[in-house]
Amino acid sequence: MATIVAEPTGRPVVREPHELSFIRKYIFSSDHKVIGIQFLFLSLFFLLAGGLLAMMIRWQLAWPGQPMPLGSLFPETMAPDGIMLPEFYNSLVTMHGTFMIFFAVMLLLVGVFANYLIPLQIGAPDMAFPRINMASFWVAVPAGLIALASFLVEGGAAGAGWTSYAPLSAMPEASGVSLGQQMWIVSLVLLGLSSILGSTNYITTVINMRAPGMTWMRLPLTVWALFITAILALLSMPVLTGAMIMLLFDQTIGTHFFLPAEGGQPLLWQHLFWFFGHPEVYILILPAMGFTSEILANGSRKPVFGYHAMVGALVSIAVLGFMVWGHHMFQSGMNPLLATSFMVSTMVIAVPSAIKTFNWMGTMWRGNLHFHTPMLFAIGFVMLFVIGGLSGIFMASAPFDIFIHDTYFIVAHIHYVLFGGALFGIFAAIYYWFPKMFGRMMNEKLGKVHFALTFLFFNLVFFPMHTQGLAGMMRRLYQTTGYEHLEGLQWTHVLITISAFGLFLSGMLFAVNFAWSLFRGPKAPANPWNATTLEWQTPSPPMHGNWEEVPVVYHGPHEYSHPDVADKDWLAQNERPDVVSPARP
Amino acid sequence: MKWSLPENIATYGGKIDAIFWVITVVTGIAFVLVEVGIIWFAVKYRRREGRRAYYTHGNKALEVLWTSVPALALVALGIYSADVWAQIKGRDSAPAGSLMLGVRAKQFEWNVTYPGADGTLGTSDDFVVRNQLHFPVNRPILIQLESEDVLHSFFIPQLRVKQDAVPGMTIPVWFEATKTGGYQIGCAELCGLGHYRMRARVTIHEPDEYERWHAEQVASR
Numbered sequence: 001m002a003t004i005v006a007e008p009t010g011r012p013v014v015r016e017p018h019e020l021s022f023i024r025k026y027i028f029s030s031d032h033k034v035i036g037i038q039f040l041f042l043s044l045f046f047l048l049a050g051g052l053l054a055m056m057i058r059w060q061l062a063w064p065g066q067p068m069p070l071g072s073l074f075p076e077t078m079a080p081d082g083i084m085l086p087e088f089y090n091s092l093v094t095m096h097g098t099f100m101i102f103f104a105v106m107l108l109l110v111g112v113f114a115n116y117l118i119p120l121q122i123g124a125p126d127m128a129f130p131r132i133n134m135a136s137f138w139v140a141v142p143a144g145l146i147a148l149a150s151f152l153v154e155g156g157a158a159g160a161g162w163t164s165y166a167p168l169s170a171m172p173e174a175s176g177v178s179l180g181q182q183m184w185i186v187s188l189v190l191l192g193l194s195s196i197l198g199s200t201n202y203i204t205t206v207i208n209m210r211a212p213g214m215t216w217m218r219l220p221l222t223v224w225a226l227f228i229t230a231i232l233a234l235l236s237m238p239v240l241t242g243a244m245i246m247l248l249f250d251q252t253i254g255t256h257f258f259l260p261a262e263g264g265q266p267l268l269w270q271h272l273f274w275f276f277g278h279p280e281v282y283i284l285i286l287p288a289m290g291f292t293s294e295i296l297a298n299g300s301r302k303p304v305f306g307y308h309a310m311v312g313a314l315v316s317i318a319v320l321g322f323m324v325w326g327h328h329m330f331q332s333g334m335n336p337l338l339a340t341s342f343m344v345s346t347m348v349i350a351v352p353s354a355i356k357t358f359n360w361m362g363t364m365w366r367g368n369l370h371f372h373t374p375m376l377f378a379i380g381f382v383m384l385f386v387i388g389g390l391s392g393i394f395m396a397s398a399p400f401d402i403f404i405h406d407t408y409f410i411v412a413h414i415h416y417v418l419f420g421g422a423l424f425g426i427f428a429a430i431y432y433w434f435p436k437m438f439g440r441m442m443n444e445k446l447g448k449v450h451f452a453l454t455f456l457f458f459n460l461v462f463f464p465m466h467t468q469g470l471a472g473m474m475r476r477l478y479q480t481t482g483y484e485h486l487e488g489l490q491w492t493h494v495l496i497t498i499s500a501f502g503l504f505l506s507g508m509l510f511a512v513n514f515a516w517s518l519f520r521g522p523k524a525p526a527n528p529w530n531a532t533t534l535e536w537q538t539p540s541p542p543m544h545g546n547w548e549e550v551p552v553v554y555h556g557p558h559e560y561s562h563p564d565v566a567d568k569d570w571l572a573q574n575e576r577p578d579v580v581s582p583a584r585p
Numbered sequence: 586m587k588w589s590l591p592e593n594i595a596t597y598g599g600k601i602d603a604i605f606w607v608i609t610v611v612t613g614i615a616f617v618l619v620e621v622g623i624i625w626f627a628v629k630y631r632r633r634e635g636r637r638a639y640y641t642h643g644n645k646a647l648e649v650l651w652t653s654v655p656a657l658a659l660v661a662l663g664i665y666s667a668d669v670w671a672q673i674k675g676r677d678s679a680p681a682g683s684l685m686l687g688v689r690a691k692q693f694e695w696n697v698t699y700p701g702a703d704g705t706l707g708t709s710d711d712f713v714v715r716n717q718l719h720f721p722v723n724r725p726i727l728i729q730l731e732s733e734d735v736l737h738s739f740f741i742p743q744l745r746v747k748q749d750a751v752p753g754m755t756i757p758v759w760f761e762a763t764k765t766g767g768y769q770i771g772c773a774e775l776c777g778l779g780h781y782r783m784r785a786r787v788t789i790h791e792p793d794e795y796e797r798w799h800a801e802q803v804a805s806r
Binding site for chain 2: 159160260300303308343355357358361365369371399405476479484563
């Protein structure tokens with residue numbers, strides 16, 4: 001086969017006429033790639049912070065009342081003599097969830113990869129609104145700082161759980177936390193603003209800025225997933241923001257939206273929160289599903305099995321995702337008749353996830369599997385997401401949910417979905433796109449060790465939580481001793497905690513690999529994985545404006561092992577058909 | 586060892602546990618199918634020099650199959666669950682002739698209201714016992730659950746009962762024990778710094794023993 005003829009095929013890219021200053025280039029940058037990388041550093045910082053909080057939580061659960069290592073560093077209000085106080089434990093649980101969900105996983109999935117990948121994968125020079133994009137990052141930074149600073153104020157950080165159920169969250173006299181809870185609200189309102197700004201941008205960009213020939217059904221599944229996610233965020237985030245402002249007003253200016261003594265309705269908070277919260281669950285998984293689909297196809301050297309079904313599943317999840325929020329509230333006291341309809345819609349929303357799982361298996365079937373680190377994490381994603389998905393069915397059945405609601409069973413479930421699912425997908429994506437982002441390869445051997453240890457310790461930490469939940473262990477308990485039905489289970493906490501330390505340390509392997517590869521990794525070629533999508537058809541890292549000339553798209557997104565291409569097993573989306581296959585029109 | 590659900594002492598507990606086992610079997614099959622399939626594919630189709638992957642974009646018949654089978658199984662599970670749900674938590678599901686008690690939660694205790702000598706709840710001779718729930722075996726108990734401050738959740742694992750207590754609402758909760766003995770109420774909804782120690786004693790009596798306990802309480806007030 002001949003090499004590709006180098007002749008102009010598309011519009012020329014308009015370039016900045018002069019070099020940008022350091023500040024405009026790296027700090028207040030409007031380049032989507034720089035913004036994506038800024039989000040990467042911000043969110044990895046919060047992943048680390050959330051992990052450290054988890055280690056403290058685990059210490060207390062395994063050895064309640066024992067002084068923590070380095071516990072003397074904490075002030076009296078958190079841990080006198082190094083022994084954690086119950087109110088500090090509640091803050092840790094709340095902020096662990098807040099950091100991980102809002103600042104780590106959500107920013108990693110959307111802030112990092114929607115920003116970095118959308119223009120590159122659709123063949124655009126940048127986002128539709130580069131300055132709005134810059135604003136979305138610079139609004140997220142103070143949001144994070146406020147959340148962090150809330151640990152330092154009087155009363156400590158918010159302690160009503162990441163769901164901040166009213167009226168506990170609205171009554172400082174009941175929770176002991178006032179300023180910390182208000183900072184939590186302000187922080188998440190800002191983060192919501194960041195998300196709304198970002199989503200507007202992603203949606204507009206995908207609709208309007210696709211390269212010539214990039215039809216909807218030629219979009220890589222990552223773009224589809226990020227596009228649907230942005231729609232979910234745009235529709236659900238304002239509801240959360242509204243609820244947050246109502247909660248803030250209840251605390252500060254004497255409204256009574258959620259305070260029953262004055263006629264308010266505590267369940268209203270739950271309805272508003274979960275009307276946002278359930279689409280949020282899918283915001284936190286759909287992008288990882290997109291990465292996984294794409295990386296599995298690359299590692300298997302096959303097109304994604306059932307591309308149209310995959311797109312259909314994404315769309316139906318988005319629609320159904322707005323009709324299932326009540327399944328978080330089966331035992332909340334809402335009318336039990338409502339539970340019946342939410343139960344049926346919840347059962348139905350499991351179907352698209354099943355479709356995706358079978359199609360991932362179909363993608364691997366009869367492939368030629370390359371087990372590079374991204375592929376390992378993508379396979380790990382499928383194996384663990386399945387467990388999280390199946391355990392969800394137990395909760396979806398309202399009568400059985402009576403028993404497992406608010407137990408460790410749901411702690412296991414959320415971690416299988418958010419860590420085994422989302423975070424494995426994120427690791428796969430970072431290993432996969434790191435060479436594109438930084439122009440250097442990550443260390444494969446270290447990556448594989450990271451995968452093996454993470455997979456092992458992850459299961460040792462979270463699988464036993466299913467059995468704890470089935471034994472009736474309630475979640476968010478400062479200590480689980482003192483309950484007769486939980487006697488003899490303390491050793492499971494010890495096992496989990498020791499494994500959690502192992503999990504944290506294997507995460508450190510990733511940190512070392514990441515930091516080392518950033519400066520010392522071998523130089524990456526433009527297309528180290530022999531991948532088909534557009535971002536691999538421009539240098540690593542891509543120049544400002546992304547392309548020498550705007551690419552023209554001729555093929556579907558994951559054309560691996562095409563029978564008409566003889567000398568290689570991949571076909572780039574922008575390879576000219578006359579060059580590749582003279583026989584085909 | 587406690588690898589599964591705790592002892593069941595509720596009349597409707599068997600129905601809840603049956604759902605658990607049905608879902609365990611159904612999801613267990615799916616779990617084995619998927620995990621074994623992935624590992625098998627990973628081994629069988631691992632990279633070999635000179636081999637080319639099979640080029641396909643999917644299969645319509647397979648898509649229809651693996652969409653409809655889970656959909657049917659899940660909807661059937663939903664309908665089956667809905668029936669049990671209505672029997673346990675439906676608004677009028679409590680059997681006639683239930684013994685009425687009041688439970689009022691507050692940070693961090695369970696206050697139980699018993700009817701006085703007249704045997705009816707809501708009259709002036711009612712009395713309240715803190716953190717002590719007594720009731721007779723083999724008789725449906727209907728609790729009017731309330732909260733004074735924040736959300737709590739009334740949880741007795743062996744009775745398979747859990748219900749949030751919501752300030753401003755009175756929520757009916759019913760159950761019937763099949764066995765006497767001593768158990769605990771735990772709080773399952775984060776309610777503040779004492780959430781972890783918000784427990785109460787549950788004592789399930791023989792009917793005559795309950796009458797005796799009740800008479801003693803009435804007499805001592």
